[in-house]
Amino acid sequence: MEASTQRIKIAVQKSGRLTDHSIDLLERCGLKVTKSKDQLICYGENMPIDLLLVRDDDIPGLVGDDVCDLGIVGLNVVEEKRLKLEQEGSKGQFKQIFELEFGHCRLAIAAPQGVQYEGPKTLNNSKIATSYISLLTDYLTKNNVQAEAVYFSGAVEIAPKLGRADFICDLVSSGSTLAANGLREVAVILESEAVVIQTLAPLGDAKQALVDKILQRLDGVLKVHDSKYIMLHAPRSALAEIRALLPGSEAPTVMPLEGSDDRVAVHAVCRENVFWETLENLKAAGASSLLVLPVEKMLA
Ligand code: PRT
Numbered sequence: 263m264e265a266s267t268q269r270i271k272i273a274v275q276k277s278g279r280l281t282d283h284s285i286d287l288l289e290r291c292g293l294k295v296t297k298s299k300d301q302l303i304c305y306g307e308n309m310p311i312d313l314l315l316v317r318d319d320d321i322p323g324l325v326g327d328d329v330c331d332l333g334i335v336g337l338n339v340v341e342e343k344r345l346k347l348e349q350e351g352s353k354g355q356f357k358q359i360f361e362l363e364f365g366h367c368r369l370a371i372a373a374p375q376g377v378q379y380e381g382p383k384t385l386n387n388s389k390i391a392t393s394y395i396s397l398l399t400d401y402l403t404k405n406n407v408q409a410e411a412v413y414f415s416g417a418v419e420i421a422p423k424l425g426r427a428d429f430i431c432d433l434v435s436s437g438s439t440l441a442a443n444g445l446r447e448v449a450v451i452l453e454s455e456a457v458v459i460q461t462l463a464p465l466g467d468a469k470q471a472l473v474d475k476i477l478q479r480l481d482g483v484l485k486v487h488d489s490k491y492i493m494l495h496a497p498r499s500a501l502a503e504i505r506a507l508l509p510g511s512e513a514p515t516v517m518p519l520e521g522s523d524d525r526v527a528v529h530a531v532c533r534e535n536v537f538w539e540t541l542e543n544l545k546a547a548g549a550s551s552l553l554v555l556p557v558e559k560m561l562a
């Protein structure tokens with residue numbers, strides 16, 4: 263194994279909503295790790311990259327303090343930490359570099375059913391329960407609201423029933439937790455998804471090259487997420503119409519078909535999903551033998 267200073271450390275949530283997606287994403291970047299959920303560190307078997315498995319709340323701090331070079335964590339956690347540091351007068355020693363298209367949710371204010379809500383001014387002189395004190399305080403300040411943010415580490419949604427708060431500010435995805443607790447969403451403070459953050463500390467050439475490589479692969483994995491490879495046959499005269507119908511595709515490859523003067527084969531990468539409607543429209547434009555394949559890897 264190479265000297266530990268030359269190995270990249272990536273902080274990943276140990277056990278939670280982001281864990282499987284994060285590890286799956288890194289595996290799709292070519293990393294093989296010895297996986298054991300009881301471990302604190304998963305060692306990369308085929309690349310000098312190790313995963314530090316920790317609570318999500320610790321990830322911005324570990325990256326900011328340069329214990330880890332990269333981290334995968336919800337934007338909600340990153341922004342809460344960044345604002346907390348800002349409110350304390352210090353700066354976050356990490357930068358956000360990628361949105362990862364999973365872990366989607368929103369930090370929202372919710373009110374008990376039956377409570378009239380007429381914009382932020384309704385929150386004046388109220389108590390709002392949350393685990394996101396800094397994000398909530400920032401929102402209240404920006405909206406000129408005088409309200410008390412009450413810290414709850416979990417089960418925020420029961421605070422109104424307990425008489426501990428008038429409103430709550432918590433993460434929402436489907437909304438069923440709010441509904442089950444007689445609450446309704448009234449304002450969104452932050453739209454969130456998992457992101458990659460990187461330390462601001464200089465990494466040195468070897469480590470920086472490895473970080474760049476992993477980021478380039480991540481970019482490639484994300485780009486192919488919705489991409490499809492499409493193959494079809496078409497009359498040459500329909501090419502302009504067919505090209506216009508191919509979603510998100512750059513110049514397609516056009517090849518003559520053996521034994522046919524006017525029909526060609528068209529191959530194209532579409533950077534958007536290809537729906538049945540698109541195929542039907544292509545067929546109506548004269549295309550035949552349509553084939554749509556998933557794209558596994560892409561390197562621009
Ligand atoms: O132990 P550790 O501290 O690491 O984990 P955790 O319990 O703090 O986090 P975890 O695993 O629950 O969530 C990790 C990240 O997933 C969050 O920081 C968000 O970025 C993201 N995420 C996406 C969510 C949700 N969706 C989500 N729905 N995090 C939490 N929730 C909770 C929410 O707090 C509420 O209790 O789910 C409930 C609401 O869900 P719906 O579907 O009923 O609206």
Ligand code: ZN
Nearest residue numbers: 317318319320
């Ligand atoms: Zn957490």
